[in-house]
Amino acid sequence: MKKIIVLLLTAIMSLSSCEKDDICDANTPTTPRLIIEFYDISNPSVLKNVTNLKVIGEGMTEGIIFNPNSTDESQYLTNGNKIAIPLKTDGDTTSYNFILNSGNPNPILTDTDKVTFNYSRADVFVSRACGFKTLFKFNGNNAIEHTAVPATRPKWMQYISVEKSNIDNENETHIKVFF
Amino acid sequence: MKHTLKYFFSIGLLMSLSFVQAQDTIPKTNTPEKNKTEGVIPEAPKKAVTKTATTAKTDTVVPVKKDRYGLRVGVDLYKLTRGLWDSNYKGIELVGDYRLTKNYYAAAELGSEDKTTEDDRLNTTTKGTYIKVGFDYNAYENWLDMENIISLGLRAGFSTFNQELNSYRIYNPHPYWGEMPWITSGETFNGLTAGWIEVVAGVKVKVFNNVFVGFSVRLNTLVYDKKPSEDFENLYIPGFNRTYAGNFGAGFNYTVTYFVPLYKKTVKPKEEKKKK
Numbered sequence: 158m159k160k161i162i163v164l165l166l167t168a169i170m171s172l173s174s175c176e177k178d179d180i181c182d183a184n185t186p187t188t189p190r191l192i193i194e195f196y197d198i199s200n201p202s203v204l205k206n207v208t209n210l211k212v213i214g215e216g217m218t219e220g221i222i223f224n225p226n227s228t229d230e231s232q233y234l235t236n237g238n239k240i241a242i243p244l245k246t247d248g249d250t251t252s253y254n255f256i257l258n259s260g261n262p263n264p265i266l267t268d269t270d271k272v273t274f275n276y277s278r279a280d281v282f283v284s285r286a287c288g289f290k291t292l293f294k295f296n297g298n299n300a301i302e303h304t305a306v307p308a309t310r311p312k313w314m315q316y317i318s319v320e321k322s323n324i325d326n327e328n329e330t331h332i333k334v335f336f
Numbered sequence: 337m338k339h340t341l342k343y344f345f346s347i348g349l350l351m352s353l354s355f356v357q358a359q360d361t362i363p364k365t366n367t368p369e370k371n372k373t374e375g376v377i378p379e380a381p382k383k384a385v386t387k388t389a390t391t392a393k394t395d396t397v398v399p400v401k402k403d404r405y406g407l408r409v410g411v412d413l414y415k416l417t418r419g420l421w422d423s424n425y426k427g428i429e430l431v432g433d434y435r436l437t438k439n440y441y442a443a444a445e446l447g448s449e450d451k452t453t454e455d456d457r458l459n460t461t462t463k464g465t466y467i468k469v470g471f472d473y474n475a476y477e478n479w480l481d482m483e484n485i486i487s488l489g490l491r492a493g494f495s496t497f498n499q500e501l502n503s504y505r506i507y508n509p510h511p512y513w514g515e516m517p518w519i520t521s522g523e524t525f526n527g528l529t530a531g532w533i534e535v536v537a538g539v540k541v542k543v544f545n546n547v548f549v550g551f552s553v554r555l556n557t558l559v560y561d562k563k564p565s566e567d568f569e570n571l572y573i574p575g576f577n578r579t580y581a582g583n584f585g586a587g588f589n590y591t592v593t594y595f596v597p598l599y600k601k602t603v604k605p606k607e608e609k610k611k612k
Contacts, residue, residue, distance in 0.1 A: 179456060187507040214512065221512055243510045251513075280506060280519070282567045287507045288457025289519075 181287035188290045189327045190241035191274065198315045198335040204238040205336070211259035212242055215252035215271070230260060241327060246291040250275050254306060257313050257336075268313035273302040276324070293324040301332075401481060402600045405435045408540075408548065410593025415447065424452040427574075431591050433472060438603070441472040443489060443536075445589075449574035457505040458571065459518070464497020466575030468534060483542050483595075485550075491534040493556070495574045499564055500524040525564030530573045532558045532585070546595040556585035 181187070197205040211233045213220045220233035221242055244251045252273040258266045275296040280289045295301075300319050305312040316335040324331050412429035419426045429447035436442055445468040452461045470491035476484055501521045508516065538552030558579065561570050572578055577587045 181457075181507055183509065187509055190510055217512075241510075243508065243512045245513050246506045246508060246516055247513075280504070282504075282569070283507060285455055285458060285569075285571055288455075289504045289506050291506050291508075 179286045181284070185283060185287050186290070186326050187283055187287055188243075188246060189292070189324050190243045191293075191324060191332060192327055192330050193240050193242065193332045193334055194330045195238045196333055196335045201335060206236055206238050207257060207336075208236060209234045209257070209259050209261070210236070210240070211256040212240065213254045213256065215254065234259060239330075244274060244276065244293055244324070246278065249277060255314070268310065269306040270312050270314050271304050271306050272314075272317065275299050275302070295319055295322040295324075295331075297322070401603045403435075403438060403603055404483065404595075404597045404600055406596045406598040408433050408435075408593045408595045410548070410550075410591050412445075412447070412589040412591050414588070414590040415449070424454065426450040429589060431589070431593060433593075436471075439474045441474065441485075441487070441489075442470075443472045443491070444469045445491070445575070447575055451572055451574075452502070453572050453578070455571075457507060459502040459504070460571050461500045461502055462497055462570075462572040462574060463500075464495055464528075464574040466493060466495035466497075466573075468493040468575060470534070470536070472536065472538065483548075485538070485540040487536070487538050487540070489536040489538065491536060491554075493532045493534055493575050495530050495576060497528050497530075497574050498524060498526045499528060499570060499572070501568070525568065528562050528564060528570060530558065530561035530570060530576060532556045532573075532576050534587075540591075540593070542595075546597065548591075548593045548595060550589075550591040550593060552589055552591075554587045554589075556587065558583035558585065 195205050195207050197203045211220045221240075222232050223235040223237075223240065224232045226232075242253060250273055252271060255270045255272060257268045257270075261267050276293045277296065279292045279294070281292055282288075283290050300322065301317055303312065303314065303317055314334050314336050318333040318335070319331070320333055321329055321331045409430070409432045412431060415427040415429045427447065427449040429445055431443075431445050433441040433443040446466075448465045450461070450463045452459065468491040470489055472485070472487035472489035474485045474487045476486040478484060501523045503518045503520045505518050506516045534554045534556050536552050536554050538550055540548045540550035542548050556576050558573075558576065561573065561579075563569055570579055573585075575587075576585045579585060
């Protein structure tokens with residue numbers, strides 16, 4: 158009985174030292190990004206890599222960093238077939254310029270398309286450490302507005318398909334772009 | 337037995353030291369001379385006790401002693417004073433116990449709390465009342481007319497409260513569009529309840545006459561709680577304190593109590609126990 162008390166006391170003393178456990182685990186699903194995959198327009202079931210794609214949010218000066226290991230301009234460029242871009246959590250529209258062949262010395266080869274995503278938001282509680290996350294839902298009638306920049310140029314994206322209208326996690330593809 | 341006794345006295349002395357310090361803050365109305373003498377008292381009898389322990393064993397002379405039975409009521413000083421320095425907290429806890437047998441005490445705590453919790457991404461206010469009912473087992477063998485207690489006990493706790501989400505922040509691991517500011521909510525969740533079990537380890541020392549000071553530490557296990565909504569959870573429960581993952585909690589109190597003696601019982605001599 159007496160030993161139990163001593164054990165309990167020491168246990169409690171040691172427990173009091175580890176109160177601060179409020180670090181949000183990086184693996185916790187929080188605010189998801191928009192997942193876009195690129196497909197070949199001539200063979201729609203086949204993924205197609207983009208060449209030096211740079212994505213800049215409207216009103217921003219710097220693009221989304223796709224290669225965190227690089228330090229120069231190449232950190233903003235991707236040559237893959239899948240990207241993840243963050244949507245605004247304080248507004249219901251987010252616009253991005255998608256610049257293909259970015260940095261090409263011949264400006265005729267550089268194509269820019271502007272895509273505006275329209276959605277509604279819901280703030281959902283995650284945990285004490287992580288706070289809340291924002292989930293998105295594309296508007297039913299005008300989820301996407303797509304223009305070329307400048308408008309006289311042809312759009313390099315030939316077709317944009319909304320695969321998932323609910324953006325709840327990053328495990329699924331929400332948008333497919335055919336070019 | 338000797339070893340455990342030694343262990344016990346050392347803990348008792350350690351605890352009494354903290355009480356001696358604490359006493360200075362309590363009886364400020366007394367003259368400084370009185371304070372000094374009272375401050376030394378709890379240590380002095382213990383030294384004498386260790387001597388009598390050895391003499392009692394060799395001589396096997398058991399003094400006739402009477403145990404006092406009665407009701408002890410008081411207040412948790414920590415909760416009461418915390419509001420003075422913590423603007424996010426208001427609370428009070430009344431404590432009481434009633435001596436049932438030589439070693440068993442029926443014990444209860446009754447309290448009310450109003451606490452605002454500021455986390456990194458959440459700001460919530462919890463208001464409510466709670467009651468804890470259970471027992472304490474006094475594992476301390478008192479000598480002569482000492483009435484100190486080193487106890488281990490159990491409580492069943494129940495709380496009814498409400499929780500208000502004052503403001504929150506969105507967690508965004510990819511802050512391309514910049515860090516988002518706090519969002520004001522003000523959503524209130526009423527009619528929340530929770531129940532839990534507490535293991536209590538405590539000490540009570542008689543400082544003078546019928547006045548005791550006590551300290552207890554508690555480990556809580558949440559048995560059930562009514563969640564604010566499907567997505568939200570109770571971040572603080574009055575009486576239970578902050579919730580942790582795995583329904584675990586911890587707490588303590590620091591009490592001053594007054595003992596109301598009701599009747600006396602003669603302590604049976606120890607020899608009877610030995611025969612059994």
